[in-house]
Amino acid sequence: MPVREKFELGLKELQLKLTELGEFSIDALHQSLKALETKDIELALEIIDNDAKADMMYEEINDFAILLIAKQQPVAIDLRRIIVGIKIATDIERIADFAVNIAKAxxxxxxxxxxxxxxxxxxxxxxxSNMLQLAIKAFNEEDTKIAKKIADMDDEVDHLNGHAISELMEISRQNPEYVQQISHLAFVCRYLERAADHTTNIAESVFYLVKGRHYDW
Structure with a gap:
C-alpha cells in the first residue's frame, strides 16, 4: 500500500475514534440530565463508573496519534491535522467529565x-449536544462554515445559563432552606456552559486547522 494511502487511512481512523468519543460524551451528558430530572441515583453512579471508558478512549486516541506521527513522519498540514485531533480529544474528554460532575450533583x-x-x-x-455533533462534523469535513455557527450557539447557551442562574438566585432568596440544592443546580448550569465552551474550542481548532491561524470569534 502506498505511504500516502496508508496515512490517509490512519487519519480516517483517528476521525472515527474522535467521533466515537464525542458520541460517548454526548450520551453521558444526556444520561446525567436524565438522572438529575428523575432523581435516579443508580444511573448517576453508572455514569461515574463509565467515565473510565472515556478516559481509556482518550488515551487510545493520544497513543494512536503519537504512533501515526512516529511512523508516518507527517509535515505541514498533515501534522497539524494530527495535533489538532489530539487537542480536540482533550476538549471532548473534558466534556465527559462534566457529565460526571452533573451525576455527582x-x-x-x-x-x-x-x-x-x-x-x-x-x-x-x-x-x-448539537454544538458537539457539529464540531465533530466540522473537523471531519474541515468545514469552517460549520465551525463558525458554533460560536453563535455558544452565545445562546451563555444567555440561558445567565437566565437560569438568575431564577435560581431568586428562588434562593425566597426559599433559603433550599440553598444547598440551588447551589448544586447552579453548578449543573455551569458545567453545561463550560461544556459548550469546550465545544467552541473545538470549532476554533477546526478554523486553525483549515486556515493556519486562530479565529477571533
Missing amino acids: TIRIGNQELVKPIVHVKKMLEIT
Whole structure:
C-alpha cells in the first residue's frame, strides 16, 4: 500500500475514534440530565463508573496519534491535522467529565424534590449536544462554515445559563432552606456552559486547522 494511502487511512481512523468519543460524551451528558430530572441515583453512579471508558478512549486516541506521527513522519498540514485531533480529544474528554460532575450533583441532591423544573438546563443540554455533533462534523469535513455557527450557539447557551442562574438566585432568596440544592443546580448550569465552551474550542481548532491561524470569534 502506498505511504500516502496508508496515512490517509490512519487519519480516517483517528476521525472515527474522535467521533466515537464525542458520541460517548454526548450520551453521558444526556444520561446525567436524565438522572438529575428523575432523581435516579443508580444511573448517576453508572455514569461515574463509565467515565473510565472515556478516559481509556482518550488515551487510545493520544497513543494512536503519537504512533501515526512516529511512523508516518507527517509535515505541514498533515501534522497539524494530527495535533489538532489530539487537542480536540482533550476538549471532548473534558466534556465527559462534566457529565460526571452533573451525576455527582444528582447524588448530592438525592431524593429531594427539585425547586423548579429544569427547563433551561435541558435546553442548554440540547444546544450543547448539537454544538458537539457539529464540531465533530466540522473537523471531519474541515468545514469552517460549520465551525463558525458554533460560536453563535455558544452565545445562546451563555444567555440561558445567565437566565437560569438568575431564577435560581431568586428562588434562593425566597426559599433559603433550599440553598444547598440551588447551589448544586447552579453548578449543573455551569458545567453545561463550560461544556459548550469546550465545544467552541473545538470549532476554533477546526478554523486553525483549515486556515493556519486562530479565529477571533
